[in-house]
Amino acid sequence: MEGLERIIREHRFFAGLDEGFCQLVCGCAKNVRFEEGQYLFREGDPADWFYLIRHGRVALAVMMPGRGSITFQTVGVGEIAGVSWLVPPYRWTYDAKALELTRAIAMDAGCLRDKCEQDHDLGYEVMKRFVPILVERLQATRLQILDVYGGTS
Amino acid sequence: MMSGLSDPMVPRVARVVRRWYETPYTWTIEIESEPPGTDAAFEAGQFNMLYAFGIGEIPISVSSDPAATRRLQHTIRAVGSVSAALARLQPGEAIGLRGPFGTGWPLESAAGRDVIIVAGGLGLAPLRPAIYRVLAERRRYGKVSVLYGARSPDDILFRRELARWRENRALNVEVTVDHATDAWRGNVGAVTMLISRATFDPTDCIAMVCGPEIMMRYAIAALTEVGLPDDAIYLSMERNMKCAIGFCGHCQFGPTFVCKDGPVFRHDRLRNLMQLEEI
Numbered sequence: 463m464e465g466l467e468r469i470i471r472e473h474r475f476f477a478g479l480d481e482g483f484c485q486l487v488c489g490c491a492k493n494v495r496f497e498e499g500q501y502l503f504r505e506g507d508p509a510d511w512f513y514l515i516r517h518g519r520v521a522l523a524v525m526m527p528g529r530g531s532i533t534f535q536t537v538g539v540g541e542i543a544g545v546s547w548l549v550p551p552y553r554w555t556y557d558a559k560a561l562e563l564t565r566a567i568a569m570d571a572g573c574l575r576d577k578c579e580q581d582h583d584l585g586y587e588v589m590k591r592f593v594p595i596l597v598e599r600l601q602a603t604r605l606q607i608l609d610v611y612g613g614t615s
Numbered sequence: 616m617m618s619g620l621s622d623p624m625v626p627r628v629a630r631v632v633r634r635w636y637e638t639p640y641t642w643t644i645e646i647e648s649e650p651p652g653t654d655a656a657f658e659a660g661q662f663n664m665l666y667a668f669g670i671g672e673i674p675i676s677v678s679s680d681p682a683a684t685r686r687l688q689h690t691i692r693a694v695g696s697v698s699a700a701l702a703r704l705q706p707g708e709a710i711g712l713r714g715p716f717g718t719g720w721p722l723e724s725a726a727g728r729d730v731i732i733v734a735g736g737l738g739l740a741p742l743r744p745a746i747y748r749v750l751a752e753r754r755r756y757g758k759v760s761v762l763y764g765a766r767s768p769d770d771i772l773f774r775r776e777l778a779r780w781r782e783n784r785a786l787n788v789e790v791t792v793d794h795a796t797d798a799w800r801g802n803v804g805a806v807t808m809l810i811s812r813a814t815f816d817p818t819d820c821i822a823m824v825c826g827p828e829i830m831m832r833y834a835i836a837a838l839t840e841v842g843l844p845d846d847a848i849y850l851s852m853e854r855n856m857k858c859a860i861g862f863c864g865h866c867q868f869g870p871t872f873v874c875k876d877g878p879v880f881r882h883d884r885l886r887n888l889m890q891l892e893e894i
Contacts, residue, residue: 611736
């Protein structure tokens with residue numbers, strides 16, 4: 463557990479987390495590894511886990527009929543794969559696939575949700591770390607939609 | 616800053632030496648002033664006024680290495696009548712050339728500090744001379760990151776150079792696209808997402824940003840978020856430059872003229888102007 467706690471503290475998402483909170487979070491965490499091409503999760507599946515990427519890169523993608531899998535974002539070291547675990551109905555709305563060997567901390571989403579419900583201070587701490595990610599992704603998505611560069615078509 | 620010509624409004628003749636395709640609708644032309652061998656020194660970030668005879672004149676940043684002063688490269692996207700005419704020019708054909716004009720990137724201020732270069736789309740072209748200079752004097756700088764965003768893999772400028780810069784590890788080069796293809800194995804997402812991933816000391820760093828204005832606004836927000844102060848962020852602005860020497864007022868941007876006070880500005884000079892409409 464001590465090794466896992468150190469790894470979690472070193473990850474940007476949980477940097478500076480209070481000692482007590484860190485122990486609570488560690489109780490929901492495990493180390494995982496994905497080979498290139500392996501899925502972390504698939505669209506429609508229950509959002510039971512989310513992932514703190516430690517090494518490698520993950521493509522977030524949706525399947526479009528006639529066009530195949532369309533990657534709309536990649537996430538890498540220090541980032542999070544999966545935010546749908548935060549809100550009902552707790553199901554993934556896209557696929558996450560390792561583009562290369564990827565090491566991550568897998569967080570048991572149900573476990574963390576329960577702990578956040580029991581300890582609202584922890585819940586607030588987790589939300590303070592997730593909301594900026596959601597805002598950053600929203601802004602980045604806005605920039606993508608605006609298609610600001612012009613180009614080939 | 617202007618060249619040593621007596622009248623900066625009079626173009627001199629230059630000839631196209633080479634031209635090559637960069638991306639669909641985007642070409643780089645290499646020109647040489649007449650007589651051949653004429654020196655055409657410029658600072659990284661400056662622009663020239665290129666005149667397609669009989670059609671018109673537009674400002675284009677120099678995209679080549681400032682150390683190569685006899686032949687200049689300009690990277691042009693064919694979006695209007697003048698730029699399309701310039702992009703169509705063949706080796707041996709003549710154009711009118713005025714310049715160089717405007718301010719350059721703060722390469723001296725950046726010495727001894729980390730450097731983060733954020734480019735979007737065609738905005739990599741005005742930054743390429745700065746990247747060449749940083750590479751030529753790599754030991755003068757701390758960690759250097761080049762973060763580049765393009766619309767799609769087909770729209771990536773200077774693809775081979777980016778790959779070469781990435782391979783030699785002197786720079787941290789990250790490229791991302793807004794819209795990926797099946798074959799693309801790199802990053803996908805807005806270029807601003809690369810800023811929080813880059814390694815640099817925000818208390819001792821200079822950022823150089825060039826791209827569409829809205830992209831620059833988001834990039835400034837992301838740089839500010841990670842701790843860069845306003846006076847450490849430099850932008851290259853684009854406006855309707857005509858005379859290029861601050862006389863005509865076409866490129867007026869609040870109290871400044873982009874042609875002579877810019878195009879490279881420190882962000883604290885523009886902070887209150889960038890959100891204004893109709894300016």
